[in-house]
Amino acid sequence: MKIGLYFGTFNPIHIGHLTIANHLAEHSDLDQVWFVVTPQSPFKKKSTLLDDHQRLEMVYRATKDYTKLRPSDIEFGLKQPNYTIDTLTYLEEKFPEYEFSLIMGEDNLKSFHKWKNYELILNNHNIYVYPRLSKGKIETQFNDHPKIHHVDAPIMELSSTFIRKSIKAGKNIRPMLPEHVWEYVDEMNFYK
Template sequence: MKIGLYFGSFNPIHIGHLVIANHFAEYSNLNEVWFVVTPHNPFKKKSSLLDNFQRLEMVYRATKDYTKLKPCDIEFSLPQPNYTINTLVYLQEKYPDYEFSLIMGEDNLKSFHKWKNYEVILENHYIYVYPRVSKEKIETQFDGHKKIHHINAPIMELSSTHIRNAIKKGKNVKPMLPEHVWEYMDEMNFYK
């Protein structure tokens, strides 16, 4: 079974995340895409994050109608701050028959050489890259690497930051969110 791991804070998960994940599940050789909800990214301020389980609940609600998309809380039980290499090692031990690949945006590939043990990740896992808003191809030291696949996924100009800011300003963000997620956020008064 080939699993694509889509890491993120998903604060909140939005239709752009679903479009990208579904595209990989349908148009690559991945069987499933797991949304790995990250408790705390070492490069982001923690204060703007909703509680881990609230974000996981939103991912659960967003993916429950899609058989190939799954929420994943694996990083909640790992020491923080966590690094992707630790998650991959843990998942490989827990699911030895699965092949795990990373899904990342082109912009993340540019800084991939700064990731902890990035060489080990590349040695043992494939990376699936989706384009970001810039129409220009982002040049990196990984261009042409046999383990890195660029997938021509739809370009999404939607961000969780935009949604949070719009909610603070009282704007209607309902079309940007899966229905079950919007209902939960509205009920819980998130980001207001």
């Protein structure tokens, strides 16, 4: 079985995340997409994040009606800060029958050469790259790499940061979140 790993803080998960994941699950050779909820990103201040389990709950609520999309808390038990290569190694040991691939935005491909053990990731895993709005194609050293697959997924320029700021400002963002996620965010008064 081929599993695509979609990493993120999902703070909150929104319709853009869901659209891209579902597109890959339906229009690529991936059998499932797992939303790997990141407990702590070295690039984000921890204080802006909701509790790990609250974000996992939002991902669970967003994906529960989709058979090919799954939430994953696999990184919660790993040493922090965690690197993608460590997660992949752990998953390969835990699920030797699965083939794991990465899902990333085109903008992340630009800095991929700075990731820990990126060559090892590329040797052993496919990477599915979804487009971002940019002026022309983003040129990287990986553009013609056989393990990198550019996917013609819908371009979703919606950010969790924009959603959080809008909630804080009292705006109605209901159409931007999956229904079950909106209900949870509203009920818990998150981001206000």
